Amino acid sequence: MRPVYVIGAGMTRFGRSEWPLVDLAAAASLAALHHADLGKIPVNAVVVANMGAGRINRQTAIASALVDRLSLWPAAAEAVENGPASGASAVKVGYQAIASGMADVVLVTGVEMMRAVDGLEATDFVASLSHPEAEYIYGVTLPSLAGLFARLFMERYGVERRHLALVAIKNHDNAMKNPYAHIHQPVTMEGILTSPEAVVNNPPVAEPLHMFDCCPVSDGAAALVLASQDIAAKLGAPRVLVAGIGQATDTHAVHERQDPTDLKAVRLASAAAFDRAGLKPSDIDVAELHDAFTILEIAESEAAGFFKVGQAHKAVERGETKLTGKLPINPSGGLKAKGHPVGATGVAQLVELAWQLRGEAGERQIAKAKTAYACNFGGFGNNVVATVLRKEER
Amino acid sequence: MSEKVHAFRCMTCGLVSYPKHAVCPKCRGETFEPTEIAGEGAVLTYTDVYALAVDYETRYLRLAIVELDGGMRVTGQLLDEHPKIGTRVRTVVGVVREPAGKPIYGLQFVPA
Numbered sequence: 055m056r057p058v059y060v061i062g063a064g065m066t067r068f069g070r071s072e073w074p075l076v077d078l079a080a081a082a083s084l085a086a087l088h089h090a091d092l093g094k095i096p097v098n099a100v101v102v103a104n105m106g107a108g109r110i111n112r113q114t115a116i117a118s119a120l121v122d123r124l125s126l127w128p129a130a131a132e133a134v135e136n137g138p139a140s141g142a143s144a145v146k147v148g149y150q151a152i153a154s155g156m157a158d159v160v161l162v163t164g165v166e167m168m169r170a171v172d173g174l175e176a177t178d179f180v181a182s183l184s185h186p187e188a189e190y191i192y193g194v195t196l197p198s199l200a201g202l203f204a205r206l207f208m209e210r211y212g213v214e215r216r217h218l219a220l221v222a223i224k225n226h227d228n229a230m231k232n233p234y235a236h237i238h239q240p241v242t243m244e245g246i247l248t249s250p251e252a253v254v255n256n257p258p259v260a261e262p263l264h265m266f267d268c269c270p271v272s273d274g275a276a277a278l279v280l281a282s283q284d285i286a287a288k289l290g291a292p293r294v295l296v297a298g299i300g301q302a303t304d305t306h307a308v309h310e311r312q313d314p315t316d317l318k319a320v321r322l323a324s325a326a327a328f329d330r331a332g333l334k335p336s337d338i339d340v341a342e343l344h345d346a347f348t349i350l351e352i353a354e355s356e357a358a359g360f361f362k363v364g365q366a367h368k369a370v371e372r373g374e375t376k377l378t379g380k381l382p383i384n385p386s387g388g389l390k391a392k393g394h395p396v397g398a399t400g401v402a403q404l405v406e407l408a409w410q411l412r413g414e415a416g417e418r419q420i421a422k423a424k425t426a427y428a429c430n431f432g433g434f435g436n437n438v439v440a441t442v443l444r445k446e447e448r
Numbered sequence: 449m450s451e452k453v454h455a456f457r458c459m460t461c462g463l464v465s466y467p468k469h470a471v472c473p474k475c476r477g478e479t480f481e482p483t484e485i486a487g488e489g490a491v492l493t494y495t496d497v498y499a500l501a502v503d504y505e506t507r508y509l510r511l512a513i514v515e516l517d518g519g520m521r522v523t524g525q526l527l528d529e530h531p532k533i534g535t536r537v538r539t540v541v542g543v544v545r546e547p548a549g550k551p552i553y554g555l556q557f558v559p560a
């Protein structure tokens with residue numbers, strides 16, 4: 055396989071978009087293409103990550119639409135729908151195209167316009183990824199799967215609501231330093247947990263999870279330009295290597311897993327990504343995890359191998375996952391505060407990490423970051439893509 | 449719409465699984481017979497979910513995963529005023545969702 059490099063990264067601010075879907079995707083794509091500064095080098099293929107345009111925006115075949123908007127004909131184009139893991143899946147498709155020699159330059163754009171519909175419809179659109187007969191008919195939504203998971207995980211490992219609150223506080227703090235984040239609002243332990251007002255400020259969503267344990271519903275787009283070694287060298291771009299990608303699936307119904315607190319697909323996908331990269335979890339300088347719910351940041355950080363099972367909440371308490379800690383997690387603000395336009399999320403995680411490795415992450419820059427890991431968690435853990443990036447010295 | 453909920457017994461190795469797979473996760477057998485899900489078990493985990501999607505008018509739903517005696521697990525609605533992990537419950541079948549006035553029957557759990 056040929057090595058694949060990230061040579062450009064860009065995104066829109068997450069939140070509520072004034073633009074139609076394809077304009078939003080085009081804005082992120084142009085930011086990444088300008089960042090890559092390709093000159094006359096053609097884009098051979100465009101891969102779009104998106105989960106719901108056909109349903110919630112009533113537009114299909116959006117990869118063809120994006121090629122047209124960007125006048126990139128005759129580039130190959132396809133959309134990837136893989137639930138909330140669509141983003142990293144699309145990056146994988148682009149990676150494979152270059153690694154195999156089928157393409158030299160690929161644009162990967164993730165986009166989602168969830169606020170085009172009301173909250174009920176947006177929740178139902180995401181809930182439709184659950185098992186139709188064994189989960190969905192009971193009123194299962196993603197927050198409810200997270201609530202069921204959180205209650206069991208917290209009981210088993212002694213995780214308390216204050217640990218979850220610490221994750222939220224950290225990610226909101228990080229998002230204050232990220233101009234692209236959906237939410238710019240610092241939160242405090244008093245405000246969301248310990249004061250009498252917290253009961254009103256932070257109502258339950260799926261017990262034991264409350265509002266400040268859950269990501270917002272966002273519009274947004276993010277894009278990467280991937281290239282072969284020859285092209286990356288020709289452009290003199292910083293050498294951000296896609297060092298390893300791993301993917302694994304698990305049972306559709308959460309109840310069917312041998313241990314429902316074990317995020318097996320995260321474990322297997324991460325192990326494969328680290329193996330391909332020739333790195334260990336302890337080698338990683340910065341990570342973006344899929345914290346659609348605060349409990350997931352804790353559980354994924356264990357399943358990925360950064361902490362022993364049952365220990366991550368203690369590391370959070372010691373501040374190890376803050377920007378200044380041993381392993382900064384979600385410097386972007388994570389899904390919790392940067393926002394979660396589902397199809398865009400997996401791409402946006404890698405945009406943040408590419409910026410971190412290039413030293414372009416502004417106020418939230420992790421000094422001397424050379425290795426990075428992302429976990430894009432699809433379904434409720436039944437389809438996970440893990441990616442390891444590494445900066446090569448020239 | 450059936451008022452019974454079925455698991456599937458593999459005709460090759462006897463494993464009962466739920467929901468349905470076209471291939472047995474244990475022996476890769478491809479023939480199954482439906483077997484009614486009914487009985488007692490213990491609450492493995494539960495949640496009160498306020499983030500409801502379409503089809504519900506209630507303020508929240510109490511959902512649970514129950515481990516049935518015999519080991520198979522099921523997801524359903526918990527009808528228990530005082531939910532706790534480990535509580536003994538038994539399965540009943542009731543209307544769990546009613547899109548456009550069309551009742552859908554599914555598993556509910558009541559204290560045993």
Ligand SMILES: [Zn+2]
Nearest residue numbers: 458461472475
């Ligand atoms: Zn079998």
